[in-house]
Amino acid sequence: MSISPNWIALDWGTTHLRGWAMSAGNTVLAEAHSDRGMGTLTPSEFPAAFAELTRDWTAAPAIACGMVGARQGWIEAAYQAVPCTPLPTSFTKAPTNAASVHIIPGLSQSSPADVMRGEETQIAGFLALNPGWDGVLCMPGTHTKWVQISAGEVVSFQTCMTGDLFAAISGHTVLKHSVVSDDWDDAAFAEALSDTLSRPEKLAARLFALRAEGLLHGLGNATAKARLSGLLIGAELAATKPYWLGQQIGIIGAGPVADAYVKALASQGAPATVADGPRVTLAGLTAAWTILKGQL
Amino acid sequence: MSISPNWIALDWGTTHLRGWAMSAGNTVLAEAHSDRGMGTLTPSEFPAAFAELTRDWTAAPAIACGMVGARQGWIEAAYQAVPCTPLPTSFTKAPTNAASVHIIPGLSQSSPADVMRGEETQIAGFLALNPGWDGVLCMPGTHTKWVQISAGEVVSFQTCMTGDLFAAISGHTVLKHSVVSDDWDDAAFAEALSDTLSRPEKLAARLFALRAEGLLHGLGNATAKARLSGLLIGAELAATKPYWLGQQIGIIGAGPVADAYVKALASQGAPATVADGPRVTLAGLTAAWTILKGQL
Numbered sequence: 001m002s003i004s005p006n007w008i009a010l011d012w013g014t015t016h017l018r019g020w021a022m023s024a025g026n027t028v029l030a031e032a033h034s035d036r037g038m039g040t041l042t043p044s045e046f047p048a049a050f051a052e053l054t055r056d057w058t059a060a061p062a063i064a065c066g067m068v069g070a071r072q073g074w075i076e077a078a079y080q081a082v083p084c085t086p087l088p089t090s091f092t093k094a095p096t097n098a099a100s101v102h103i104i105p106g107l108s109q110s111s112p113a114d115v116m117r118g119e120e121t122q123i124a125g126f127l128a129l130n131p132g133w134d135g136v137l138c139m140p141g142t143h144t145k146w147v148q149i150s151a152g153e154v155v156s157f158q159t160c161m162t163g164d165l166f167a168a169i170s171g172h173t174v175l176k177h178s179v180v181s182d183d184w185d186d187a188a189f190a191e192a193l194s195d196t197l198s199r200p201e202k203l204a205a206r207l208f209a210l211r212a213e214g215l216l217h218g219l220g221n222a223t224a225k226a227r228l229s230g231l232l233i234g235a236e237l238a239a240t241k242p243y244w245l246g247q248q249i250g251i252i253g254a255g256p257v258a259d260a261y262v263k264a265l266a267s268q269g270a271p272a273t274v275a276d277g278p279r280v281t282l283a284g285l286t287a288a289w290t291i292l293k294g295q296l
Numbered sequence: 297m298s299i300s301p302n303w304i305a306l307d308w309g310t311t312h313l314r315g316w317a318m319s320a321g322n323t324v325l326a327e328a329h330s331d332r333g334m335g336t337l338t339p340s341e342f343p344a345a346f347a348e349l350t351r352d353w354t355a356a357p358a359i360a361c362g363m364v365g366a367r368q369g370w371i372e373a374a375y376q377a378v379p380c381t382p383l384p385t386s387f388t389k390a391p392t393n394a395a396s397v398h399i400i401p402g403l404s405q406s407s408p409a410d411v412m413r414g415e416e417t418q419i420a421g422f423l424a425l426n427p428g429w430d431g432v433l434c435m436p437g438t439h440t441k442w443v444q445i446s447a448g449e450v451v452s453f454q455t456c457m458t459g460d461l462f463a464a465i466s467g468h469t470v471l472k473h474s475v476v477s478d479d480w481d482d483a484a485f486a487e488a489l490s491d492t493l494s495r496p497e498k499l500a501a502r503l504f505a506l507r508a509e510g511l512l513h514g515l516g517n518a519t520a521k522a523r524l525s526g527l528l529i530g531a532e533l534a535a536t537k538p539y540w541l542g543q544q545i546g547i548i549g550a551g552p553v554a555d556a557y558v559k560a561l562a563s564q565g566a567p568a569t570v571a572d573g574p575r576v577t578l579a580g581l582t583a584a585w586t587i588l589k590g591q592l
Contacts, residue, residue: 027407029409030349030382071511108508110512159508160501169461169464172467173463200496204534204535204538205456207364207457208439209408213409215409217409235497237502238498239501
């Protein structure tokens, strides 16, 4: 028996594509995944990727968030400039005859220059699940976002490319010999974090020492890896202190990376509550659909 | 007519091998290059690489510096621990029947943990060319060394892997779209350097902005590249301030990277004199030969 969604929710990032067949009451009828992320597609290949993902479902209007709306994506959905609500009042229609796909634009900030795509939908979802919430959202990932929320609007935000840096340093510098491990060392993480937070100007002197301590003193890879993570997240917390100091903090994410941010903030006397990423994404897509359906 | 050296000087690094056929009066009779660096060789392949490099020369004892003496090199030449003179009184003989090759050990520092291999020979060369010199040597490269020299000894040193970081960030993060350029922007370098030096805790907030300014405000790649370089060298100068502040500074190196360090230090009121890298390397190998020849 085929699935007949009332509408389709799409989370279309750089490396992944995830879809949900939704009922008129906004419950999930079916779910589909694909690795046909925006980074693997030319603009003309998006319609086929969408058709393939939804091949077992009858046609329905779709709403999409993420890098699908980037300049190199299906079609550019121009940024909304902050301060603004995370979702706009209208969306960008993708150029396709076979389906009706609407794309949620990202947010931009002129100074300091910053951009996001996809996270605005998670912010909208978090606010839909937590009406009236004010504070700072931390969204850990390759490019972690720190977002100041007030009265339902995104006031300002700051991206730190800590995950991207960690991967580049671990994989493409001399430290590749020292930090590859499946294990972890909580104490080393905490110590390195505290060191960078109290003396951020020493960061550049700490990195090669991870290699030298391995050569001279047998420092293990799990400890070196946790220390590198602590140094980099410490540098991020030092740079974003105006965002998190004395604020109500919500972290959107799950797994070891979100855990590291929770522990890091807790060590600085800044408790944070954690919200599950996919759940808030779907809540945000649902909020966008609520806006869109009145216009169809 | 074949070359008959009195001795052979070798600079054997990770990616290159360079040799000089030397006279009894320590003048250069001939020079040879090869790309058979330590990183491309297993221990058993070193004798053939040496034989190939010197095939046009008659046999003579050789002295070598660099990664050839690392644990993964021809044979490990155990580090000398600082404080010490840059050169030891004896060297490590490579395991080969066909030739007499002696390897100069690197230097180690227990705390903060640090190591060097090859730079100790440049330090010895610099001191041979500048007898009685006291001050700080800056040796820019993939892993820049800052070395405190007093009374002919290396007192302490600090490695910053700034070049390695720059390459990893330029090649393997989202900034690869933003910083690849053959051009340069002096003003952007100076401004970013000054920014990190005065506010090192903000570094993690500056990097993604290079991408965002390109997307939002058309920041050019040459400017973004110079700014990235300024941010990273600024972080290095912030971390190494106890080394260079108020000291006599010598920079060993040449080309754009050495120029960047000269300009960076000058902007902080710290003038530096520059010494040519290959010249000091050969002077250091000559100083090592002077020690070795009395023992053969």
